Each structure stands twice: as C-alpha cells, then as structure tokens.
Amino acid sequence: MNSSKYYLILVFLIAFLASNCGNPKISEKHKVPNQFANGSALVSFMDFHLLALQDLDKSDSAYSDLAMLINEELRKAVERINSQKLLREVYTAYDSNSHQFSMSISDDAKIAVFSWDTGLEGAFPRIKNIALYQKNKKVIPTSLYGKPLYFHEIHSIVSNNKRSYLLHGTNGKSNLYRLDAYSLNSGQLEQKAIFPDHKNSIKSAQDFNIEMDGSLIIIPEVKANSTKYHPLELKHNLHDSQYVEAQSLADLH
Numbered sequence: 024m025n026s027s028k029y030y031l032i033l034v035f036l037i038a039f040l041a042s043n044c045g046n047p048k049i050s051e052k053h054k055v056p057n058q059f060a061n062g063s064a065l066v067s068f069m070d071f072h073l074l075a076l077q078d079l080d081k082s083d084s085a086y087s088d089l090a091m092l093i094n095e096e097l098r099k100a101v102e103r104i105n106s107q108k109l110l111r112e113v114y115t116a117y118d119s120n121s122h123q124f125s126m127s128i129s130d131d132a133k134i135a136v137f138s139w140d141t142g143l144e145g146a147f148p149r150i151k152n153i154a155l156y157q158k159n160k161k162v163i164p165t166s167l168y169g170k171p172l173y174f175h176e177i178h179s180i181v182s183n184n185k186r187s188y189l190l191h192g193t194n195g196k197s198n199l200y201r202l203d204a205y206s207l208n209s210g211q212l213e214q215k216a217i218f219p220d221h222k223n224s225i226k227s228a229q230d231f232n233i234e235m236d237g238s239l240i241i242i243p244e245v246k247a248n249s250t251k252y253h254p255l256e257l258k259h260n261l262h263d264s265q266y267v268e269a270q271s272l273a274d275l276h
Contacts, residue, residue, distance in 0.1 A: 055099040062112025066122065068100050069139075073123035076142050090142045094151060097124075101137050101153045102164045110135060110155065110162055127190070129177040133157040133207060134188050136167070136174040140195075150195070156212040168214055169224060172201055180237040180257065182264035187215055189237060193230070201226040202240070218266050219255070240266065 059065040076093045079086055104110050110132060117126045124139035135155045141148060150171040155162050172192030180187045190203040203224045204215040214223040225242070229250075232241040240255040255266040 055096050055103065057103070059100075059103055059109070061116075062109060062114070063116040065100060065103065065109075065113050066116040069097060070123045072097055072100075073139060077123075079142065081142075087143070091147075094141050094143070097139065098151070098153060101155070104155055104164075105162050107132060107157065107160070107162060125173045125175055127174050127177045129188055130179050131186070134177055134205070134212065136177065136190060138171070138173045138192075154212060156207060158210040165212055167203070169201070169203060172199075178233050178237045180264070182257070182259050183262065185263060187217055187264070189233070191231065191233065198228055199226060200228075200230045202231060217264065219268055225255075 055068070059068070072093050076090060079089055083089075104113060110128070114126060114128050114132075114135070124137060126135065126137050128135040133156060137151075137153045137155075139151050141151045143149065148171050150173060152167050152171040152174065154165050154167050156165065157163075167190070173195050174190050174192040176191040178189040178191060180189065186206065188205045190205065191200075192203070193200050201224060202218075204217040205212055205223075206215040207213075216223045218225050225240075227242050227244070229243040229245060232243070233239075234241065238257040242253040242255065244251045244253060254269045256269050257264050258267050
C-alpha cells in the first residue's frame with residue numbers, strides 16, 4: 024500500500040473515531056466539500072476513495088466501519104451534483120478514461136446512474152446505485168427499485184412525445200442482465216410497466232441486444248449448445264407504447 028493511500032485510510036479512521044467521540048472539529052476537515060470546483064474534481068474524488076476502499080484489509084476488525092464511512096463519503100459526493108452543468112462535466116471527465124465506478128447517462132441528460140462496489144457483504148448491498156434526475160432545472164438524487172446492479176447504459180425511447188428510459192445493467196459476473204423501465208412523470212422518476220405482462224423489468228442470463236433505437240429488444244437464450252432469440256417489439260397506440268412478444272425475428276415488421 025503506498026503512503027498516500029495509507030494516510031487516507033488513517034484519516035478516515037481518525038475522522039470516524041472523532042465523530043463518535045463527539046469532536047466535530049477533527050472530523051469536519053475530512054468531509055466531502057460542499058461544492059466541487061468542476062466535474063473532473065468530483066470524478067477524481069470518487070476514484071481516489073474507491074481505490075482506498077479496495078486497499079483496506081478485510082481481516083482488520085475496523086474494516087466494516089471504514090468501508091461504510093468511505094461509502095457514505097461517496098454517496099455524499101454524488102449527491103453534490105445539483106445542476107445539469109456539473110452533471111455534464113462529470114460525464115465528460117468520466118467518459119475520457121477508465122474509472123473505479125460506473126456511470127451511465129441518458130442522451131437528453133435528464134437521468135444518470137452511478138454504480139460502484141461497496142466492498143461490503145452480508146446484510147449490506149455489494150453494489151451501490153444512486154440515480155439522478157432532472158426536476159425544474161435542478162438535479163435530484165434518488166434510489167432505484169430492485170436489486171442494485173452495475174448500470175452501464177441508458178436507452179431512451181420516444182413515442183407520442185413521451186420518453187421512456189431503459190436502464191441496462193449487469194451483476195458484474197456475466198450471468199445476470201436486466202432492463203429496468205422508468206419515466207419522468209410530474210417531476211418524479213417512476214417505474215414504467217412497458218414490458219409484456221405489465222412488467223417494469225426483465226432479466227436474462229445472457230446480455231440483451233437493443234436495436235432500432237430501442238424499438239427492438241432481442242433476448243438470447245442458450246439451451247443444449249444452441250442459442251435461441253426471443254424478440255420484443257415496441258408497439259405504439261394512441262396513448263403510449265408497450266413491448267410485445269414476437270414469435271421469431273421473421274415476424275417483425
């Protein structure tokens with residue numbers, strides 16, 4: 024472990040103990056800044072803290088406390104993104120290199136999702152998700168429904184001047200993929216039952232193929248050394264849209 028990371032871990036431990044002992048003056052120095060100078064600063068903050076989290080010794084009795092403390096700092100950092108300008112800056116900085124966390128953003132920049140490995144197990148979620156959405160020109164943080172995943176892409180679907188968002192995620196083990204449907208209604212991020220049987224989420228052991236601007240979803244299924252494809256086609260009506268099952272790719276029109 025290099026000296027800078029070791030120092031950071033010591034700082035976290037001191038801050039944690041100080042806050043528990045009722046000494047806010049010590050812990051105050053190590054809080055997330057109230058405002059980041061720019062998107063690059065926030066991305067660097069996230070990467071540095073996640074590297075420190077990875078370097079913690081899991082056999083140490085203080086591991087869980089330190090890991091939870093670092094995760095809390097990461098949560099606060101994401102929630103500091105309170106404007107479209109900063110959100111776009113963060114994504115620009117994120118998109119230019121590889122990082123210790125995952126970030127996905129919709130093409131209209133109205134929804135973004137951050138995901139990272141918490142380093143925690145047992146009763147704690149292994150993956151952390153924080154979603155951000157636009158409301159009255161502000162950016163609002165919220166949680167997502169369902170078990171957390173690494174969301175790597177957000178597909179936007181527009182029908183009858185209404186936009187739906189498909190959050191495309193995986194558990195990171197290449198054996199579970201999921202699409203979660205959301206929409207923005209009355210300034211709130213809500214699940215949307217756009218899939219067959221009025222479901223707002225579908226999952227597969229193989230990754231989905233999203234084609235035709237989201238109008239076609241192909242679900243691969245491997246059986247007996249062969250792969251079958253189950254297509255879902257987006258059908259439009261007067262008020263909204265719904266995915267329906269097609270018997271085969273040849274049935275699509």
